[in-house]
Amino acid sequence: MIHAECVPNWLKKRSELTPDRIALEFNDHSYSFLDLHSRANTWASALYKKGIKKGDTVGLLAGNHPDSIFILHALFYLGARVVLLNSRMTENELKFQLDDSDASFLISEQKFKDQVQFLKKNRLIAYLKEDFKESDWPEAPILDEFDLEETATIMYTSGTTGKPKGVLQTFGNHWWSAIGSVLNLGLHEKDTWLCTVPIFHISGLSILMRSVIYGIRIVLHDSFNEKKVNDDIMNKGITIISVVTAMLNRMLSELGSQEYPNAFRCMLLGGGPAPKSLLDDCKVKNIPVYQTYGMTETSSQIVTLSPEYSMDKLGSAGKPLFPSEIYIELDGKKAPANQAGEIVVKGPNVTKGYYNRTRETKKALQNGWFYTGDIGYLDEEGFLFVLDRRSDLIISGGENIYPAEIEGVLSRHPYVFEAGVTGFPDSKWGQVPYAFVVLTHENSVTEADMIEFCQMFLASYKTPKRVLFVPELPRNGSNKLLRRELRKLLEEEQQTDED
Ligand code: ATP
Ligand code: MG
Structure with missing residues (x-):
């Protein structure tokens, strides 16, 4: 039956x-x-x-x-x-x-x-x-x-x-x-x-x-x-x-x-x-x-x-x-x-x-x-309209920042192959956005160029405070960007700087 x-x-x-x-x-x-x-x-x-x-x-x-x-x-x-x-x-x-x-x-x-x-x-x-x-x-x-x-x-x-x-x-x-x-x-x-x-x-x-x-x-x-x-x-x-x-x-x-x-x-x-x-x-x-x-x-x-x-x-x-x-x-x-x-x-x-x-x-x-x-x-x-994942939200000086929006802007740059953004602790603002960028041609642009590019499209609190160039972005088996790993990359880098 x-x-x-x-x-x-x-x-x-x-x-x-x-x-x-x-x-x-x-x-x-x-x-x-x-x-x-x-x-x-x-x-x-x-x-x-x-x-x-x-x-x-x-x-x-x-x-x-x-x-x-x-x-x-x-x-x-x-x-x-x-x-x-x-x-x-x-x-x-x-x-x-x-x-x-x-x-x-x-x-x-x-x-x-x-x-x-x-x-x-x-x-x-x-x-x-x-x-x-x-x-x-x-x-x-x-x-x-x-x-x-x-x-x-x-x-x-x-x-x-x-x-x-x-x-x-x-x-x-x-x-x-x-x-x-x-x-x-x-x-x-x-x-x-x-x-x-x-x-x-x-x-x-x-x-x-x-x-x-x-x-x-x-x-x-x-x-x-x-x-x-x-x-x-x-x-x-x-x-x-x-x-x-x-x-x-x-x-x-x-x-x-x-x-x-x-x-x-x-x-x-x-x-x-x-x-x-x-x-x-x-x-x-x-x-x-x-x-x-x-x-x-x-x-x-x-x-x-x-x-x-x-x-x-x-x-x-x-x-x-x-x-x-x-x-x-x-x-x-x-x-x-x-x-x-x-x-x-x-x-x-x-x-x-x-x-x-x-x-x-x-x-x-x-x-x-x-x-x-x-x-x-x-x-x-x-x-x-999907903005981002709650766990990836960056709160800077009380303003919400969605990493996906900044990544979207960076991706528009002709020399950017891909970009990942995450928040990093900041004594003044609580958190500030940092960007990690893979370039299509090595050394084609500087950090200052990238920041200037972002300023054309983003409010100043959303503009990444640092842009770091990396050979690749951390991704999982589904090829999704692991923003929490970006955070780690940065912490490790800062750790070695302090050592
Ligand atoms: P986990 O839950 O383990 O962190 P995951 O959420 O990436 O992994 P999936 O179920 O494969 O696992 O992915 C679903 C997620 O993908 C959604 O919750 C959302 O964050 C994102 N997503 C799916 N479609 C869209 C879309 N159209 N726009 C923006 N984000 C989307
Ligand atoms: Mg999920």
């Missing part, structure tokens, strides 16, 4: 509804939904034979590859919770996430074998391919229904502001995330989503979920390559792609004077702030940019801006998707329009909490609302 709180096993259902439609393309191979279902079934049997059963927590360390997708679905079929592991993690980080999530199995791609050797003693490691050669597996008991309240995946946050936290993502969270997205973007019969973002992140995982729920094709790339992406958009009938700013920048320079075909209908841009210059370039090239705001805890987008507003509401992340709500909280109260405060969100796509972290969960989830830790404001028409 199907309960109201259950949905049918969605890949199985999809394979019954549209068995012959192409589900997945990878290099020169394509798989229909029926193929996907039967491969998931076979993998489910193989994994069952290895001892994986309903209720187990299983780590999956695998890149963007069809096998990873078959196994992911196979684990859902068996009723196991999947911990999606970032393949760029160090041994210690991996160990932390496996221990922290209480995973009793790890399934790893062959190529990461060395990275996970340390686990061999106490956990079963099944290497893809190597360990699954036989084929007479017993048939596994597979779920006919998914309980929307059950945890489907545990996904760690990127660890930009602290240690990564394991976010519980239920089937219901993924389901509603897919529904919220499609109620906004619409669904075309020939839709094809190009997935070059990692499937171990919510940006990639959510594409896999949408494909099955909507019945649309995915073209999968194992990594991001702007030439390959542009070629596929030009030639493979891609209609939607998910990108972050750095990817879009590279796609545009590779594209040159060409334009994308009309069938390409959505450039979903998220993960961080979008600079005005980039949006201007997209406008000139008729690229339909949908800016979006979301996080691991909201199982992908929660706020999205449609292209018709992209110029009028420049820099806005848009309005909350149909099933979701947001407001801004300031001093414990709802903030009026245009006043900055913490972004608070609600919706069936929002997590029920962090695994084994009662304190953090209690702090983040209050009366059904999730406190994002991000600062932003809503304009009088309800459009969200």
Whole structure:
């Protein structure tokens, strides 16, 4: 019997509804939904034979590859919770996430074998391919229904502001995330989503979920390559792609004077702030940019801006998707329009909490609302503008300074490759902004030049007091800037100066 709180096993259902439609393309191979279902079934049997059963927590360390997708679905079929592991993690980080999530199995791609050797003693490691050669597996008991309240995946946050936290993502969270997205973007019969973002992140995982729920094709790339992406958009009938700013920048320079075909209908841009210059370039090239705001805890987008507003509401992340709500909280109260405060969100796509972290969960989830830790404001028409993370806010002489704004200005300088800004203690002002800059050409500009450049665009309290040139900026496995590490860089430098 199907309960109201259950949905049918969605890949199985999809394979019954549209068995012959192409589900997945990878290099020169394509798989229909029926193929996907039967491969998931076979993998489910193989994994069952290895001892994986309903209720187990299983780590999956695998890149963007069809096998990873078959196994992911196979684990859902068996009723196991999947911990999606970032393949760029160090041994210690991996160990932390496996221990922290209480995973009793790890399934790893062959190529990461060395990275996970340390686990061999106490956990079963099944290497893809190597360990699954036989084929007479017993048939596994597979779920006919998914309980929307059950945890489907545990996904760690990127660890930009602290240690990564394991976010519980239920089937219901993924389901509603897919529904919220499609109620906004619409669904075309020939839709094809190009997935070059990692499937171990919510940006990639959510594409896999949408494909099955909507019945649309995915073209999968194992990594991001702007030439390959542009070629596929030009030639493979891609209609939607998910990108972050750095990817879009590279796609545009590779594209040159060409334009994308009309069938390409959505450039979903998220993960961080979008600079005005980039949006201007997209406008000139008729690229339909949908800016979006979301996080691991909201199982992908929660706020999205449609292209018709992209110029009028420049820099806005848009309005909350149909099933979701947001407001801004300031001093414990709802903030009026245009006043900055913490972004608070609600919706069936929002997590029920962090695994084994009662304190953090209690702090983040209050009366059904999730406190994002991000600062932003809503304009009088309800459009969200994300300013920065609360933990990165610099307070200088009582004024709030958002590092992202200063980084945006620095990035406009032709010799600046990238910039990171953080606050540093100051006896007069409390804190002052310091900038760390990676130049495109070494010694092309001086600190004084950079400060002068900032003064043209920023109020004096926002102008960095120091600009330090560094060979690279500290980033985490998700390639996000670690501003807290900048702080450390500076402290270390000052320490050596004192010594
Ligand atoms: P951690 O929570 O461990 O510090 P993280 O927040 O970077 O890591 P993710 O869930 O991958 O982990 O990232 C979500 C965050 O990315 C958001 O909370 C927000 O700070 C930032 N972000 C996402 N979209 C946007 C956007 N459109 N504009 C500005 N910031 C954004
Ligand atoms: Mg976060």
